[in-house]
Amino acid sequence: MPFINAISYYLPDQSLSNENLNEVFPDWSVDKISSKTGISNRHIAAKDEYTSDMAVKAAEKLFSEHGISPSDIDYILLCTQSPDYFLPTSSCIVQARLGVPSTSGALDFNLGCSGYIYGLNLAKGLILSEEAKNVLLITSETYSKYLKEDDKSVRTIFGDAAAATLISADSNGLSARVARFALGTDGAGAENLIVKNGGSRNPGLKPELFMNGPDIFAFTLKRVPEVINRLLEKNGMTLENIDLFIFHQANKYMLQHLQQKIGIPEEKHFIFLEDCGNTVSSTIPIAMHEALRQGRIKAGMNVLLCGFGVGLSWGATIIKY
Structure with a gap:
């Protein structure tokens, strides 16, 4: 394992x-x-x-x-x-x-x-x-x-x-055993977060990022609760079995809405982005490192990780320390 x-x-x-x-x-x-x-x-x-x-x-x-x-x-x-x-x-x-x-x-x-x-x-x-x-x-x-x-x-x-x-x-x-995964993809929403220029379809133009904030927000509130429910079912667990939730650190506004919609207690929801912002694929490992450093993760704990965004793409897993 x-x-x-x-x-x-x-x-x-x-x-x-x-x-x-x-x-x-x-x-x-x-x-x-x-x-x-x-x-x-x-x-x-x-x-x-x-x-x-x-x-x-x-x-x-x-x-x-x-x-x-x-x-x-x-x-x-x-x-x-x-x-x-x-x-x-x-x-x-x-x-x-x-x-x-x-x-x-x-x-x-x-x-x-x-x-x-x-x-x-x-x-x-x-x-x-x-x-x-x-x-x-x-x-x-x-x-x-x-x-x-x-x-x-x-x-x-x-x-x-x-x-x-x-x-x-x-x-x-203090290692973390990686359990099963739940993943998802919806390329129909690709243009909501995209760098159109610079690739072979639009060469020679300056790459610039475009983000449709409202649509990304709506996508997140729909897909993240769904994938968490599917993940918990695959692992034979319930929300109460999770000791700490570490989501992709998109922004505080989005994370708070996810916490409320899913029903995560404040003490089980870890946020770390004040001094580094949204670092895309690095937000979860950075938050995990800081949760360990702060003593928020201890032996025997189940930690749920969930990433979501550009693609559109999303995924979640549970790790046990």
Whole structure:
């Protein structure tokens, strides 16, 4: 049975505070931005800092903080929607820079806010099929490079980050056993959160992110309760069996509405986005790391993870420490 054995994350040095945003958007006060989003600060990749750079830094932190050797890794999964190049895959670049053995597998997969859940699902499959013993799952995103300067709806929310997770066949200390998954896809909503330019369909144009906030909000309130009910049924559990809920950290407004609709007690709902914002596929591992650091996760606890967003795509799983 696969186990999550370690998590580390990296935030760029450059930051974008609510005070900085208020200077650009005077009609949105510092307090208004904070109350609507739950975010006070976001970390932004430097102009010469890219997805592979942040992925390497997150992985190096994982190795140093948890005493892991690159030689222990036999598969790299890199989740990103802002790769360094169309080809080669960023995971190949990361493999070489980290010194992971050339006998290891490495691939990128393109998913956003549900990406961490899908990555755990892929890692579990690799381990159960005995194709890998130690999978390095990296989430790394530089959405800031896609954001329009005058679009406050996205600039107030998104930040850049990378996270690295070790998923192994054997447990090590306070590990988390990965249970069954519930997943979903609805590509009919693809244009509600999209970067249309820069790919082969619209080449030569500057990539810019578009988000239909109201439709994404409606999608989330519909799909997340459904997938949680399906997940609990697949795992033979009820809502009361879950000790902590960690959702994709979209924004405080959305998370509070989900909490109320699902009926999650305040003490079981973990939120961590004030100092980093919505970091897309890295929000869940960052929140898990912080929940562990704060003592909100203890041995014997069942933790429900759920990601949702661009695709449209969503997924959930339960991990037991």
